[in-house]
Amino acid sequence: MTRDISIVQGLRPAGDTRVSFGFSADVGGQVVTGPQKAAQRFILLFMTEVGSVFGQPTFGTEFMSALHTGQIRTDVDVELYFMSAAADVLAFYRGLPDGSVPPDEMITAINLVEFALSPGYLLLRVSLTTAAGASREVLLPVTDTVGV
Amino acid sequence: MTTQNIDLATLDEAAVQAQSEILAQLLREARPTLDVSPGTVIRQLVVNSSALFTELNENNLARLRSANSLLTATETPDTADASVVDQILSNHLVTRRAAKSSAGRVVIVLSQAITTPMSSSQKFTSLDGTVSFTVTDSFIGVTSVESVSSTGDRLITSRPGGLFGFVVDVVADVPGAAGDVRRGTRFVPAPRLAAFVDAYAESDFTQGVGQESTPELLARMELGIAAKAVSDRVSTVSLLQQNFPALQDVSLIGFGDSEMFRDRTNLFGESTGGKVDVYVRTRGTPLVTHAVKSAVLVSKSLKLWRLNFTRDEFPGMYRVESVLPKDSLAVGSFEVVSDTRSLDTSAIPGEFIPRIVSAAGGNYTRYQTAAVTFRDTLTDTTELFEGLSRQDYDIAVSTMPDLAELQTFVASRDRRAPGTDYAVRAAIPCFVSCGLVVYYRREYGVPDVEVIRDRVTDTVNAIKFSEPRLSVSLIVNTVHSVIGQNGYVDLPVDLRGALLLPGGSTVAVADTDALVIPEYPELGVSRRTVAFFLSREQVSIDLRPVTQWQT
Numbered sequence: 001m002t003r004d005i006s007i008v009q010g011l012r013p014a015g016d017t018r019v020s021f022g023f024s025a026d027v028g029g030q031v032v033t034g035p036q037k038a039a040q041r042f043i044l045l046f047m048t049e050v051g052s053v054f055g056q057p058t059f060g061t062e063f064m065s066a067l068h069t070g071q072i073r074t075d076v077d078v079e080l081y082f083m084s085a086a087a088d089v090l091a092f093y094r095g096l097p098d099g100s101v102p103p104d105e106m107i108t109a110i111n112l113v114e115f116a117l118s119p120g121y122l123l124l125r126v127s128l129t130t131a132a133g134a135s136r137e138v139l140l141p142v143t144d145t146v147g148v
Numbered sequence: 149m150t151t152q153n154i155d156l157a158t159l160d161e162a163a164v165q166a167q168s169e170i171l172a173q174l175l176r177e178a179r180p181t182l183d184v185s186p187g188t189v190i191r192q193l194v195v196n197s198s199a200l201f202t203e204l205n206e207n208n209l210a211r212l213r214s215a216n217s218l219l220t221a222t223e224t225p226d227t228a229d230a231s232v233v234d235q236i237l238s239n240h241l242v243t244r245r246a247a248k249s250s251a252g253r254v255v256i257v258l259s260q261a262i263t264t265p266m267s268s269s270q271k272f273t274s275l276d277g278t279v280s281f282t283v284t285d286s287f288i289g290v291t292s293v294e295s296v297s298s299t300g301d302r303l304i305t306s307r308p309g310g311l312f313g314f315v316v317d318v319v320a321d322v323p324g325a326a327g328d329v330r331r332g333t334r335f336v337p338a339p340r341l342a343a344f345v346d347a348y349a350e351s352d353f354t355q356g357v358g359q360e361s362t363p364e365l366l367a368r369m370e371l372g373i374a375a376k377a378v379s380d381r382v383s384t385v386s387l388l389q390q391n392f393p394a395l396q397d398v399s400l401i402g403f404g405d406s407e408m409f410r411d412r413t414n415l416f417g418e419s420t421g422g423k424v425d426v427y428v429r430t431r432g433t434p435l436v437t438h439a440v441k442s443a444v445l446v447s448k449s450l451k452l453w454r455l456n457f458t459r460d461e462f463p464g465m466y467r468v469e470s471v472l473p474k475d476s477l478a479v480g481s482f483e484v485v486s487d488t489r490s491l492d493t494s495a496i497p498g499e500f501i502p503r504i505v506s507a508a509g510g511n512y513t514r515y516q517t518a519a520v521t522f523r524d525t526l527t528d529t530t531e532l533f534e535g536l537s538r539q540d541y542d543i544a545v546s547t548m549p550d551l552a553e554l555q556t557f558v559a560s561r562d563r564r565a566p567g568t569d570y571a572v573r574a575a576i577p578c579f580v581s582c583g584l585v586v587y588y589r590r591e592y593g594v595p596d597v598e599v600i601r602d603r604v605t606d607t608v609n610a611i612k613f614s615e616p617r618l619s620v621s622l623i624v625n626t627v628h629s630v631i632g633q634n635g636y637v638d639l640p641v642d643l644r645g646a647l648l649l650p651g652g653s654t655v656a657v658a659d660t661d662a663l664v665i666p667e668y669p670e671l672g673v674s675r676r677t678v679a680f681f682l683s684r685e686q687v688s689i690d691l692r693p694v695t696q697w698q699t
Contacts (some may be wrong), residue, residue: 002183005190043186054156057311059186092187100185132149 002102005031017148026108038105039128045089046126048141059092060062067122067142078115078122086110104129113137152208159203159520167206222366224616236366244359247395250327252353254281254335256289257346261304261312264289264341271680272318272335272347279326281318281335289314304428308477323360330684331544332354333437348404351438352409356548357394380566384426384558391557392550397429399577399676400615406669407650407677410571413527423503426572427677428554431608434466434577434681442475447461448529452485453649455520455543459492463514464551464574468649469544471522476542486521487652500559502571508671511650512574514552548574575679576650576672578657580608580618581686586627588635594691595631601687603630608682616675617662618643635694642688645680649673 033039048060049068063085066072071083093107109129116123121140129135165356172184172195184191211229219237234244254272258264266287273280289304290296296303302314320327336346385398400409403421411423441461443453459467462583470481491510493501504510527539555572557563564570582604605628611618624637639661647655650671657663665678 003181004183004188005191005193007189037183039187040189044189044192045187053196054159055161055168055199056186057161059192082495097186 003031004040006032007040011097022042024071027129033131034104035128035130035134035136038107038130039059039138041105042089042107042110042126043138043140044127045092050088068132072122075115075117078124079112082112082115082124086112104134106131149519153204153211154226156200156204159200159207164199164203165273167203168196171199171202176687177571178415188578197339218522229303231367233362241364241390244365247323247356247359248357249323250325250329250353250356251284251319252329254314254318254347254348255350255433256311256337256341256344257290257307257311257317257342257348258304258343258344259311260343262306262343263291264314264343266316266341270316271321271338271339274329275334275336276297279329280321281327282321284317285318285684287316290441294398306477311345320356324356327353327356329353331436338688346365348518353435354435377504379385384696388426388554388558388564389429392430392554394550395428395430396432397577397612397679399427401425401427401672403551405651405676409670410503410505410509411674413503414617422568424568424570425672425677426554426558426570427613428548428551428572429575429613430548430550430554432606433683435549436544438544440540441543442538442540443471443522445529445532445534445539448532448534451523451525451527451529453524453539453541454520455516455518455522455541457520459517460517460552462545462547464512464516464548464575465518466512466546466577468522470518470542471520471541471544472541473524474542482524484520484522486519488518488519488521489652490519491515494518496622499556500547500561500564500569502559502569504571508651512548512576513571533612573672573677576648576677577637578647578663578678578680579686580643580645580663580682581688582623582644582682583688583690584623585638585690586631586637587629587691587692590633590693596693597633597689600627600630600689601684603627604680605684611680613679614676617664618645619662620660636689647673647678
């Protein structure tokens with residue numbers, strides 16, 4: 001079992017799981033592991049613009065890039081770009097060395113449960129399933145130039 | 149220190165990624181419970197950031213190692229760090245030659261003889277605006293001798309045509325050869341001067357040099373490492389160049405060389421050694437110095453006058469370029485009917501005099517004297533007396549500067565090898581002229597003829613001793629470095645040379661392929677002692693548009 005630094009706050013197994021980023025003063029120094037670590041990694045991957053990390057040109061997805069450039073305007077756009085980004089995340093996991101990720105951290109399915117789209121605001125509820133069968137739902141509040 | 153690079157954007161992404169993998173593996177081995185795989189916070193925020201600076205430090209270390217390596221600097225001189233190269237070569241007492249600004253004197257012509265003050269910020273700019281000079285001090289043009297009380301006071305004298313003039317000293321604003329203007333180059337003053345008519349260079353300005361580049365400095369490295377003593381050729385050249393930075397080329401003729409004749413002046417005509425002739429080139433082209441000199445009438449009927457030059461006047465001079473009446477604004481020269489060289493090897497206090505037994509053997513050394521006879525067609529000699537009557541003339545004399553100083557230097561008791569005498573000689577000159585016809589394609593614009601002229605003269609004047617020929621192909625290549633593929637040089641090229649032999653005679657050489665230096669070893673003339681000189685005025689360029697470009 002390996003650990004990572006906890007940077008995604010509000011990540012819980014169930015209930016209102018709206019997340020935020022930061023090293024919280026209340027829970028500073030915490031580490032995560034298991035499904036929670038998997039969810040954190042998914043969030044990092046999903047919300048990093050591909051090509052924005054020097055030295056890791058393929059890390060990330062195009063979802064945030066599409067959002068920033070105004071390509072996500074309708075419900076269909078949200079679903080299309082989400083599916084593409086989810087595929088990229090799953091491909092990333094498949095590319096990791098065999099045995100390097102324990103089953104409870106290996107994400108095998110990503111589903112967009114629901115979302116709310118309005119001018120200047122996008123909220124995604126995402127369900128993550130690991131190889132061990134565990135699930136996590138996360139609420140990603142994405143506020144950007146949506147539909148502008 | 150410029151070796152250090154702090155720009156992260158210049159790093160290679162693949163190299164950074166590789167560093168990240170290495171650091172991740174190290175961390176994985178040291179802390180097995182930490183997940184440092186891609187996508188984790190530790191990897192993204194900690195390991196990747198560390199990899200950036202690790203790679204940056206590796207780069208800077210490599211740059212430092214490269215810069216500290218004389219071998220690497222020699223192999224890639226253009227990219228070597230200049231400051232580090234300076235530090236390395238300073239260990240061998242080789243220092244980069246600093247830039248030097250050209251300096252000279254400007255004649256200011258006025259319409260009235262009025263007191264003309266000039267502040268120390270007074271500038272003179274060439275008519276084409278390419279080069280500017282500033283006076284070396286504040287000056288005042290004064291109208292009477294009594295008013296001259298300091299070096300900044302310059303007497304205004306009358307000039308032909310009812311004009312007046314005085315002379316000030318100037319130095320180029322920008323170091324380098326661009327400030328090497330020729331005599332007569334005209335200037336515009338700023339601010340403008342009262343009663344100003346004209347301003348021009350009194351003589352050729354002394355040679356300015358740009359700061360020595362790293363490739364040039366490294367080329368001298370061998371000389372720097374050599375022992376600075378008059379022993380072998382490398383060491384001797386090293387010693388001379390260290391003490392005379394303007395020295396462009398040196399050729400040593402010694403025992404066993406066919407050009408060495410001084411050591412054969414014995415009963416048997418055999419070489420005995422112990423003598424070295426040091427041929428030097430201290431300037432790209434000879435320095436033409438203008439002065440006023442008194443001549444004595446030698447023939448009333450033929451109107452012949454004679455200029456006598458002692459060994460201290462224009463040491464080792466090549467020739468009198470022009471003789472004109474004093475203060476004349478005319479161009480051209482009186483006809484020089486004879487130029488006889490002699491020798492003065494009388495003692496100079498504190499100096500060792502090399503053994504030179506013939507006048508020809510003393511040509512182009514500081515021991516040379518000269519008697520130049522010319523015909524003054526303007527002066528009425530009816531009431532004058534041969535051998536007594538004297539008159540001042542404006543003369544222009546071409547020399548290789550620093551000859552006397554070099555002779556004193558190598559012959560000094562402390563420096564001279566005890567068993568040897570040294571005679572410093574100016575390079576035997578081959579004055580070159582070149583005529584070019586250059587075709588250009590209209591659609592690419594007219595080539596800059598002045599740039600072509602400058603490049604061609606620089607190329608020819610850079611030819612070193614021991615190069616046996618000046619090839620036309622060298623000139624053609626130089627022209628193409630300016631015009632590229634947008635034109636061509638029409639062949640044949642008119643290339644001529646006038647070789648001034650010691651002893652006074654001139655050998656004309658001309659060819660459409662190359663000028664080859666003829667060998668006269670008994671006079672010391674060979675490719676090891678002759679230098680090609682090409683001045684800008686001797687380059688004729690005829691630009692013609694191409695009517696139809698064949699493809």
